[in-house]
Amino acid sequence: MSIIQAEHVMLTEPDHVRVAFDPQYDHGSAFANGVYSSIDTATVPLADLGFMQADAAYDVVSVSKGYFFRLEDHLERFETACSKFLLRNPYTKEETANILTNLVKLAGTKEAYVWWGVTRGYSPDPAGRTNPDAYENRFYAFAIPYLFIANDVQRTRGVEIMVSKKFIRIPPHAVDPTAKNFHWMDLKLALFEAGSAKCDWSVLCNAEGYLAEAPGSNIFVIKDGVLYTPDTGCLEGITRKTTFDLAHEIGLPVRVEPVHVEQLYNADEAFLTSTAGGIMPINGVDGKVLGGVSGPGKIATKLHDLYWTKRWNGWLGAPVDYSVPADIG
Secondary structure (H helix, E strand, O other): OOOOOHHHHHHHOHHHOOOOOOHHHOOOEEEEOOEEEEOOOOOOOOOOHHHHHOOEEEEEEEEEOOEEEOHHHHHHHHHHHHHHOOOOOOOOHHHHHHHHHHHHHHHOOOOEEEEEEEEEEEOOOHHHOOOHHHOEEEEEEEEEEOOOOOOHHHHHHOEEEEEOOOOOOOOOOOOOOOOOEOOOHHHHHHHHHHHHOOOOEEEEEOOOOEEEEEOOEEEEEEEOOEEEEOOOOOOOOHHHHHHHHHHHHOOOOEEEOOOEHHHHHOOOEEEEEEOOOEEEEEEEEOOEEHHHOOOOOHHHHHHHHHHHHHHHOOOOEEEOOOOOOOOOO
C-alpha cells in the first residue's frame, strides 16, 4: 500500500485549487485589533503580554477541499484553554467561526491553515495586575495556504525522529499542555537538536522517561496490532482524537496510557499526528528502523490514507461557501 500524495493532490486537482482572491491576500489574510487585512500588514502591539510574556492561548484548524475539519471541536478546545488560563475571548464561538470563515474567503484558499488566539493584552495599572479581569484581552487570527510540516516525500519514506537527550517536556503541573500555548522553548530546542543530528523531528519525554509529545504533534506507537499513545503530558490533539475514531473504524485496539520510551524503540510502527500534517508515519528512531523494514508501516499507511480520503469526502467537515463574499464590514 502506498501513501496518498496529499500535498500533490491539494496543489493540482481542481476541487482543491485556490479560488479567485484579491492579490493583497496572496500570502494570507489576518484579523488584528478588530480589522481585516493582509497577513503581511497585520500587527501586534509590542506591549501586548502575548508578545512580551507568551501569555496567551491559541488554536489551529485546517481547511481541505473547502471544508473546515472538526471546527466545533477546535472551538470547544480553544474555549477550554482560555478558561484554564483565565483568558476571555472577546468574541462568541459563533462570532469566532464567522471571523475564521471570512479569513478563508479573503484568502480564497480551499486548503488552509487557520490560526487564532487570545492574549492577555495590555497590563493594567499595577494595583490590578493580580486580577485577571483587569486586563484587556485581545483576539488575533489569520489564514494562510496550507503547508505540510511533513511533505509528501517525508511521509512516503517515513520521517526520521530522535528522542531528545537534552530536554524534557515542561511538566503538566507547571504549564498545562492540554491548553494550547506559546510555551514552546523546550519543543523548539529539541527540534534544533534533531536537526543537528540529521533527523526530521524530535520527541520529548517527561522526567521519568515516558513519552510526552513531539513539537506540534502527538505520538503513537504500534506493537503487536495495538495502538498506544500517552495519556498525560501532551496536547489533547484533534488529529489525535480523529486517530481514535479511525482506529475504531478499522478494528485497531487503542490504549491511552503511560508509554515508556523503550516501547517506542521496540515498536513495530509509529507515527505523529498534527493539524498541520495529518498522520505522519515514522521510519526510524535514533537511527533504528522500526519493525526492521524501511518505510511507513502498513497500519500507519492505512490510517494516513483513510484520514485524507474521509476528509475529502466531507467527513466531519463544515463547508465554506466561497460564492458568498466575506463579510468584513
